Amino acid sequence: MNIFASIGRVILNLFEQTGRLTLFTTDAVTGVVRPPIYWALIGQQLMRIGFYSLPVVGLTAFFTGGVLALQIYNGASRYGAETFVPVVVLVGITRELGPVIAGLMVAGRVAAAIAAEIGTMRVTEQIDALTTLSTNPIKYLVVPRIVAAVISMPILVAIADSIGVFGGYVASTQALGFNGSIYLNNTMNGLTYDDVSSGLIKAAVFGFIIALMGCYNGFHSKGGAQGVGSATTNAVVSASILILAANYILTSVIFSHG
Amino acid sequence: MVSGGTPKVELRGVKKCFGNKVVLDGLNLTIGRGESLVVIGGSGTGKSVMIKCVLGILRPDAGQIFVDGKEITHLRGRARDEILRQFGMLFQGAALFDSLTVWENVAFGLIQGRGVARKKARDIAMEKLGKVGLGPEVAMLSPSELSGGMQKRVGLARAIAANPEIIFFDEPTTGLDPIMADVINDLIVATVKDVGATALSITHDMVSSRKISDRIAMLYQGKIIWTGPTAEIDHSDNPYVEQFIHGRAEGPIKMQVKA
Numbered sequence: 001m002n003i004f005a006s007i008g009r010v011i012l013n014l015f016e017q018t019g020r021l022t023l024f025t026t027d028a029v030t031g032v033v034r035p036p037i038y039w040a041l042i043g044q045q046l047m048r049i050g051f052y053s054l055p056v057v058g059l060t061a062f063f064t065g066g067v068l069a070l071q072i073y074n075g076a077s078r079y080g081a082e083t084f085v086p087v088v089v090l091v092g093i094t095r096e097l098g099p100v101i102a103g104l105m106v107a108g109r110v111a112a113a114i115a116a117e118i119g120t121m122r123v124t125e126q127i128d129a130l131t132t133l134s135t136n137p138i139k140y141l142v143v144p145r146i147v148a149a150v151i152s153m154p155i156l157v158a159i160a161d162s163i164g165v166f167g168g169y170v171a172s173t174q175a176l177g178f179n180g181s182i183y184l185n186n187t188m189n190g191l192t193y194d195d196v197s198s199g200l201i202k203a204a205v206f207g208f209i210i211a212l213m214g215c216y217n218g219f220h221s222k223g224g225a226q227g228v229g230s231a232t233t234n235a236v237v238s239a240s241i242l243i244l245a246a247n248y249i250l251t252s253v254i255f256s257h258g
Numbered sequence: 259m260v261s262g263g264t265p266k267v268e269l270r271g272v273k274k275c276f277g278n279k280v281v282l283d284g285l286n287l288t289i290g291r292g293e294s295l296v297v298i299g300g301s302g303t304g305k306s307v308m309i310k311c312v313l314g315i316l317r318p319d320a321g322q323i324f325v326d327g328k329e330i331t332h333l334r335g336r337a338r339d340e341i342l343r344q345f346g347m348l349f350q351g352a353a354l355f356d357s358l359t360v361w362e363n364v365a366f367g368l369i370q371g372r373g374v375a376r377k378k379a380r381d382i383a384m385e386k387l388g389k390v391g392l393g394p395e396v397a398m399l400s401p402s403e404l405s406g407g408m409q410k411r412v413g414l415a416r417a418i419a420a421n422p423e424i425i426f427f428d429e430p431t432t433g434l435d436p437i438m439a440d441v442i443n444d445l446i447v448a449t450v451k452d453v454g455a456t457a458l459s460i461t462h463d464m465v466s467s468r469k470i471s472d473r474i475a476m477l478y479q480g481k482i483i484w485t486g487p488t489a490e491i492d493h494s495d496n497p498y499v500e501q502f503i504h505g506r507a508e509g510p511i512k513m514q515v516k517a
Contacts, residue, residue, distance in 0.1 A: 129354075132313055132345060132346070132367075134371030
C-alpha cells in the first residue's frame, strides 16, 4: 500500500511541478508585452547579467578556443590536414562551444544570483510586500531579468565567438607555428552567416532558460536559508541541464537540412 | 463596537488547507468601518494565512471574503489591484526592499502602484517618515543599516504612505524590546487614528493587543472561538481565552509541536 502511495505522490508532484512551471512561464512571457514595463530595471539587469558576465565569459572563451586549436591540430596532423585548424576552430566555437560555454558560465553566475536574490525576497516576505503595494511581482522581478538575459546572451556570445577564435589564433601562432596572416585569412574564408547566426539564436534561448530557472526556483523557495540554498542549487542544475538539452534540439532543428 | 452599515471587511466560512493540514476551518469574522480589531492566537494557528487570504496572496479553498460589502474572493489582475490600493500592510519582519533606500521603500507604492511623480512621492515619503518619528537623515540609508525597531517604523511609514483605508499588522511587536514595542504600539494607534483607517492586527502579544485594539477575537484551530470588546477580554468565561491571556501551559489548549 505504501509503495503505491509513494509512487502516486511522486507522479502527482511531477504533474504539480510541470503545471506550476508552465503557469509561471506563461505569466512571465505575457508580462513582457503587457504594461507596465520597467525600463530602468531592464537596464539595471542588462548591466548585472550582461556586462558583469563579460570577464568570465571572455576568459573561458579564450582558453576554450586555444585548447580547441591544440586538440584539432593534434588530430588533423595525423592526416596532414593541419590547414583545416582555423576553420574547424571557427565552426566549433561559433556553432557549439561559444553559446554552450557562455550559457553554462552565465547559468552558474546569473541563475544562481537570481535564485538567491528572489528566494531571499520570498522568505523575507518582500514578494508579498510587492503585491500589497499594487505591484505585480512577476512584472517587477521576473520580466526585466528575462528580457535582459535574452538580450545579453547573444551579445555575450558574439563577443565570446570573437575571443574564442582569437584564443585559437594565439595558440596556433604561438605554440603550433602557424603563420598569423594565413591563419586569419583561412578563418575569414571559412566564416559563414549560418554558423554565427545559429549560435546567436541558441544564445537567446539559453538566456531565456537561465533567467526563467533562476526566477522560478527563487520564487518557489521556502523555509529560510536552507530553502534559498537549495533553490540556488536547483536553479543552476536545471538551467545547465536544460541548456544542454535545448542545445541538442536546436542543433538538430537548425542544421537538419544538412 | 461595530458601527452601523456594511462592515469594512467580512470573512464568511473561509477554509484553507495545506495538503492534509486544515489551517482555516470555516472562519467567520467581521471588522467594522474604522474599527481596530486584533486577532490573537498561538503560533501556527493560521493568523498569517487569514491575512494573506484577505490580501489575495493566498486563495481560500472555500468561503467568501467581502470588502465594503463587495465580494473579492476570486478577483484577479486589475480588479484585485484596485482592491489592494485600499490596503496597507506592515509585515512581521518589515519586509523592506533591501535594494532600495528607506525613502524609496516608503514611496514604492506611490511610484510603482499609483504612478505618482518621483519628486512628489519623495515629499510624501518624508512626511510619512516624520509621522513615525524618523528624520530626513535616515531617508537615504539602506534598510540593512537600520535596527529592527527602525525597520518596523519604516515598514509602518510604507504601509500608511498611500493613506490606505485598511491596514494590516502582522505581529507588529514581535522581536522588539518592550520599550520599542510600546513605541510601535503608540505609533500604530496614532497613525490608524490619523488616517482614519480600519485596522486588522494579528499578534500573540497581549500587552500590544490590549493597547491597539477596540475589539479582540481569538483564533483557535482555524475558527474564531471568542470575540468581544477589549475591556471584556478579562471576563470572557472562555477557558481557551483565559489560558491564552494568562499564558498558562496547563489548560484546554494543547501545544502542537509539529506544524
